[in-house]
Amino acid sequence: MSSDFSAWQRAVQAQMEQTLENFLPLIEQEPKVLHEAMHYAVLGGGKRVRPLLVYAAGELFEADEDAMARAAAAVEMIHAYSLVHDDMPCMDDDDLRRGKPTVHKKYDEATALLVGDALQSQAFLVLAEGSLEASRKVAMLSRLAQAAGSYGMCGGQAIDCAAVGHALSLQELEHMHKLKTGALLEAAVMLGAWAGKTLLAAESLALHAYSQAIGLAFQVVDDILDATADSATLGKTAGKDAAHNKPTYVSLLGLDASLALAEKLRQDAHVALLPFGDGATRLRELADLIVQRKA
């Protein structure tokens, strides 16, 4: 990754912090504790992978700045809400997230439940507002709702819950991750693109292939990191998958084959982007980032 990419990445991350704060309810307004907890859940950390994907795809299609900011914020709010709910005692029961106490530890379980619920509403509200033409907004809202719902993120989570302690085939594991993580990563790419020029069918297909590859790569690398990194580096509890007897790429394929799969998916992502030429440099670099990250 070029130093140019690092500067772009830091600039988007810094801008996202401000954008997310602008699109969250005001802490000064009632109910203050809920609003403060929503800010706590969303701000002050995170790799912002989904916003980076929105901006990289948006810039490729010359998207409007406000439309990109709204799409990025909406996708990140859905992601943040899912982390808050996933960390709750009835799910993963985790105390640590991004190096800080999880929302239900910092506040309480009822607040964590409501923070997640309200963040999901807020994500759709942010997308529904703004100056983009209505038909594009509806397409983005529909795609985000699909990615978040029972055929997307929530569905993947349900399959994941049901899979704990069970044997899962590689195909079943892949299906689970396609829903749980892949759907929202794909939505990030597509929403970013839709914030810009109208896509040709071939462009949609290429972006789809790219986002499928990085979606899967993201999870393979997550599994690798969970098995090899320490909690301090991850900012969350490491080794959880093995402790919970969860099926992972590492447990099914072994570490070396998992590393090779991640590298193959990175190359698949690059190949998918070939039609876009130099305009897709940021998307290419994001595929590299997703596979080569250390946390």
Added chain:
Amino acid sequence: MSSDFSAWQRAVQAQMEQTLENFLPLIEQEPKVLHEAMHYAVLGGGKRVRPLLVYAAGELFEADEDAMARAAAAVEMIHAYSLVHDDMPCMDDDDLRRGKPTVHKKYDEATALLVGDALQSQAFLVLAEGSLEASRKVAMLSRLAQAAGSYGMCGGQAIDCAAVGHALSLQELEHMHKLKTGALLEAAVMLGAWAGKTLLAAESLALHAYSQAIGLAFQVVDDILDATADSATLGKTAGKDAAHNKPTYVSLLGLDASLALAEKLRQDAHVALLPFGDGATRLRELADLIVQRKA
């Protein structure tokens, strides 16, 4: 209420059962347990007050059948998700809802959490699809997201949680209920109307006054019923407010003054509808239903 109204009410309720089933994910598709639990949470009961409001307002403005069905289903899915989450142990910890085990009792807490999350996404998806013009969809999506979020239902729930065991003024209690219950009831009226003809400003104001009155009346009557009816009649645990030391209209005003307030709000609702003449008969009858119901 006329026998004509009863027939209309039963027809809308029966139709809603079918409409909701059509707009829910298929039980036959994976993840089956999640989809089955979503059906369990939404179907087979409930007074369908919000869908009745959508249809009553929609028929007044000659709304398109599909647009009314989608608006009614979306609002009811948001309502159903809120019940599932409110019943969880970290909130009201309730075992009984509509005379049946609550979702976390029938399944488990993780499933209840995901059912609520996925139902919220599904509500926005149902509204985003369909053949209504995009600008109207966006207005409806935006209003529903506001009504569901931290300045609406979730915010009211947060204030309610924080209020347990505390002294609350009548004004604070009213503000809490405006968000917790009123916002979604108001949204039901407005979404139904927006599914039809374009509203004049005076018509919007009149509907707003009507929906504010019935929103508050709904909660006053809920408090009266919680204090006076038995669990079998309610289909949920009665006497909970007093047991949890929750501030209610009955605890603040006493039973007689609460009954008088409910009746005053019913009359306010009727007055607000005067400009609409006979076309608003259903909305008038719904105000009567909300105040005179026994469960």
